[in-house]
Every structure is written in C-alpha cells, then in structure tokens.
Amino acid sequence: MPALPPSVPLTWYLILSAILFTLGIAGFLFRRNIITVFMSIELMLNAVNLSFITFSYKLKQVDGHIFSFFVMVVAAAEAAVGLAIILTVFKNRQTLEIDELSSLKN
Amino acid sequence: MIFAAIAVVCGISLVLQTHPIASALSLIGVMGALAALYLLLGGEFIAAAQLVVYAGAIMVLFVFVIMLLNAGKETKGRRSWATYAGAPLLLLFLGLIALAITYHLPASENVVFGGFTGGTALQIGRALFTTYLLPFEVTSILILIAILGAIVLARKEID
Numbered sequence: 465m466p467a468l469p470p471s472v473p474l475t476w477y478l479i480l481s482a483i484l485f486t487l488g489i490a491g492f493l494f495r496r497n498i499i500t501v502f503m504s505i506e507l508m509l510n511a512v513n514l515s516f517i518t519f520s521y522k523l524k525q526v527d528g529h530i531f532s533f534f535v536m537v538v539a540a541a542e543a544a545v546g547l548a549i550i551l552t553v554f555k556n557r558q559t560l561e562i563d564e565l566s567s568l569k570n
Numbered sequence: 571m572i573f574a575a576i577a578v579v580c581g582i583s584l585v586l587q588t589h590p591i592a593s594a595l596s597l598i599g600v601m602g603a604l605a606a607l608y609l610l611l612g613g614e615f616i617a618a619a620q621l622v623v624y625a626g627a628i629m630v631l632f633v634f635v636i637m638l639l640n641a642g643k644e645t646k647g648r649r650s651w652a653t654y655a656g657a658p659l660l661l662l663f664l665g666l667i668a669l670a671i672t673y674h675l676p677a678s679e680n681v682v683f684g685g686f687t688g689g690t691a692l693q694i695g696r697a698l699f700t701t702y703l704l705p706f707e708v709t710s711i712l713i714l715i716a717i718l719g720a721i722v723l724a725r726k727e728i729d
Binding site for chain 1: 585593594601608619657663672686693698720
C-alpha cells in the first residue's frame with residue numbers, strides 16, 4: 465500500500481461530496497422503508513454542506529458556513545415535521561413500506 | 571483522507587443495510603466523519619454544530635421514531651424496472667460530476683489545516699447578525715411553523 469499523502473487537493477473534498485450525494489440518491493430510489501428513504505435525504509443534505517464548506521475554504525469567506533448552518537436548521541425542521549408525518553401515516557396504515565402507500569395513484 | 575474513507579464506507583453501509591437501526595448508526599458515522607472534515611477545512615463552529623444538531627438531535631429523533639414504530643427488517647420485494655435503469659444512470663451521474671470537478675475547475679491547492687481560520691464562532695456570529703440578519707429571523711419563523719406543524723400532526727393521539 466503506497467503511503468497516503470499528508471494533505472489532499474481541494475477537489476477530493478468535492479468528489480467525496482459527489483459520492484455521498486450519489487449514495488443518498490441511491491438510497492432514496494432503491495430503499496423501500498420510508499424511514500431509510502428519509503435518512504437518505506439527510507445524507508444528501510450533508511453532502512451539499514460539505515461542498516459549501518469546501519468552497520468557503522477555497523474562497524476564504526465565511527458565507528458558506530452561514531449557508532450550511534441554514535441548511536442544518538432547515539434539515540432539523542424538516543426532520544421534525546417529516547417524522548411526525550411518518551408517525552401519522554403508520555398509525556393510519558400500519559405499514560412503513562413506500563410501495564404500499566400508493567393511495568394517491570388512483 | 572481517513573475520514574473520507576470512513577464517510578464513504580458508512581454511506582455505503584447506510585444504503586445496503588436492511589435494518590433501519592443499522593442505517594441510522596451508519597448515518598451517525600457519516601456525520602461524525604464529516605464533522606472531522608469540517609474541522610480540517612477550518613469550520614470549527616460548523617463542526618460542533620454538525621455534531622450537536624445532526625449527530626445529536628436529529629439522529630436521536632430518527633432512532634426514537636424507529637424504536638417507537640418497532641420497525642423491522644425490510645421485506646424483499648420485486649424490483650421494478652427503475653432499479654435496473656437507475657443504477658447505471660447514477661454511476662453516469664457520479665462520473666459526470668467527477669469529470670466536471672476534475673477538469674473544469676482550476677487546479678486547486680492542497681488543503682492544509684489552519685489554511686482558513688474564518689470559521690470561528692466570532693466570525694460566524696458577526697456575519698449572521700449583520701449581513702444575514704433577515705434570513706436568520708426568517709429561519710426562526712420557519713422553526714416556529716415546524717413546531718406548530720409537528721404538534722398539529724401529533725395532536726390526534728392526545729384526544
């Protein structure tokens with residue numbers, strides 16, 4: 465195994481962000497449990513946050529940090545409301561499988 | 571580098587695990603690794619907020635709901651055509667983004683710890699309460715609405 469470089473280029477952070485975002489999309493599309501789908505959305509938000517912080521480092525500005533702070537706040541609000549919706553759906557339908565929650569289709 | 575590997579492994583684990591609790595624990599791993607990366611990029615405040623808000627509060631909420639609903643393993647269902655069409659498309663998407671990042675951005679310098687020290691709580695607070703004062707206040711209203719929404723959605727259990 466070759467020795468790892470002590471520091472990596474900035475683009476590697478962006479590529480890591482892209483990988484994490486793609487994993488989030490994969491989880492969103494392929495998983496069937498509604499809670500796991502929700503966690504995939506959180507993973508995508510985290511990937512975007514990493515991009516913000518990386519560009520903030522590159523441009524030597526604090527604005528990216530502010531933005532990712534706002535993303536965090538919105539994610540918290542979204543998690544609270546979304547999990548309340550999941551609780552209500554489970555109470556009415558007794559299932560967490562997204563394929564069975566298709567009453568909007570017809 | 572190490573933290574990036576941890577983040578990717580935990581992310582893959584999140585997508586592949588069939589049990590929601592295992593996925594949640596993987597997501598906590600991703601968030602911890604990302605917090606370390608933020609620290610390397612000079613975002614001290616954001617790293618702390620990531621740990622406290624994401625890995626702490628939000629994931630506790632998730633684990634709480636998983637426990638409350640007693641969610642078990644996912645059942646294996648039939649795979650739709652979207653699964654087979656989606657996987658290559660996702661890889662293509664990732665490849666395109668990596669290509670764009672590699673070739674269309676100017677050559678970037680190596681990241682050194684301490685290369686950017688503007689991410690302290692002092693600087694973030696100053697920017698938050700001067701330049702971004704209006705978005706900050708709007709955010710508080712958003713959180714208020716979210717609290718009201720969650721209460722309204724959960725109220726039926728009380729009656």
